[in-house]
Amino acid sequence: EAQVTQNPRYLITVTGKKLTVTCSQNMNHEYMSWYRQDPGLGLRQIYYSMNVEVTDKGDVPEGYKVSRKEKRNFPLILESPSPNQTSLYFCASSLNSGNTIYFGEGSWLTVV
Amino acid sequence: ILNVEQSPQSLHVQEGDSTNFTCSFPSSNFYALHWYRWETAKSPEALFVMTLNGDEKKKGRISATLNTKEGYSYLYIKGSQPEDSATYLCASGAGYSTLTFGKGTMLLVSP
Numbered sequence: 001e002a003q004v005t006q007n008p009r010y011l012i013t014v015t016g017k018k019l020t021v022t023c024s025q026n027m028n029h030e031y032m033s034w035y036r037q038d039p040g041l042g043l044r045q046i047y048y049s050m051n052v053e054v055t056d057k058g059d060v061p062e063g064y065k066v067s068r069k070e071k072r073n074f075p076l077i078l079e080s081p082s083p084n085q086t087s088l089y090f091c092a093s094s095l096n097s098g099n100t101i102y103f104g105e106g107s108w109l110t111v112v
Numbered sequence: 113i114l115n116v117e118q119s120p121q122s123l124h125v126q127e128g129d130s131t132n133f134t135c136s137f138p139s140s141n142f143y144a145l146h147w148y149r150w151e152t153a154k155s156p157e158a159l160f161v162m163t164l165n166g167d168e169k170k171k172g173r174i175s176a177t178l179n180t181k182e183g184y185s186y187l188y189i190k191g192s193q194p195e196d197s198a199t200y201l202c203a204s205g206a207g208y209s210t211l212t213f214g215k216g217t218m219l220l221v222s223p
Contacts, residue, residue, distance in 0.1 A: 033211075042215035043156075043201065058210060090155065098144040098163055098205065103155035 002027050006091045006104035013081055013111055021076045021107050023091030029102075031094045032074040033058065034066065036087040037106075043090065049074055050096075081111040116204050118214035125192050126222055132188045133217040135202030139183035143205040147176055147187055150199045150216070159187075159200075192221040 004025045013019055025032065033048035035058075045058030049068040063085055065077040074093075078085060091104040117136040125131050137145065144163045148156040160169040165180040173190045189196055199216040 035213075040215065043203075043213040045210060045212070048210060059212070098161065100158040100161055101146065101148075101156075101203075101211070102158070105155050 002102065004091055004093050004102050004104040006089075006107050008107060009105060010108045011110070013109070015082055015111055016080050019078050019081060019109075021078075021089060021091075021109070023074045023076065023104060024072050025074075025091075025093040025102070026072065027093060027102065028071065029093040029095055030071070031096050031099075032068070033092050033101075034064070034074070034076045035090045035092065036060065037090065038087050046076065046089075078109075081109075083111050086110050116202060116212050116214040118200075118202055118217050120217060121215070122218040122220070124220045124222065127193060129192050129221075130188065130190045131192055131219070132186050133200055133219075135185045135187070135204075135214055137183050137185075137202075137204035139180055142180045142183075144211075145178055145180075145185050146201075146203040146205075146211065147185070148201040148203070150201055151197075156201060189219075192219070194221045194223050197221045 006023045030051045034046040035043045037043050044060045046064050047066040049055045052071050055066050089107045092101045094101040119134050146161050147159040150156040160176045162178040167178040169176050175188045178185045197220050199218045201216045203211045203213040205211040
């Protein structure tokens, strides 16, 4: 079954404690991206990757890092989380931005 | 940052009504227009991806049109059902690399 899997699905953490949200896809897609969803703001792109070892900033990259060492994985790293990073995060993959995007189930992150 | 606007912000219709929403996007450097359906507690699900001016796509009671010259797309739902209640997102990509989402239209269909 084609899917995008992200973990953890739910996390409450404290300010400053580094965390990683993993994302994995089994469709051999080249294009992967991370979004955050906040009330009234819609889905905003954090980072995207067009292929292995190729990553680039989206609209709201501050406070986040990513890596793309393998085609299937695209982890999102919060080196020093802050309360304004409390949000719902979606990982997504597609062949490219002109093709259907497949979303993961979302990760609810709360930073206290 | 690309400006993608959706209207209305929310919509409440009765079962059996037909409805439509609008997505506006910059027409310059257009690459693709996506529509997604997003139910609460689930992940967004793809409805359509359109790339050519004049494109029309249909899936059951839902259809979409695209005008890249004037920068808008319409999503139509014929004979709305309660299970159509969801937020409908559009997204436009200006070029190959990035996709910008609108804030969505929240549809509620009452029985």
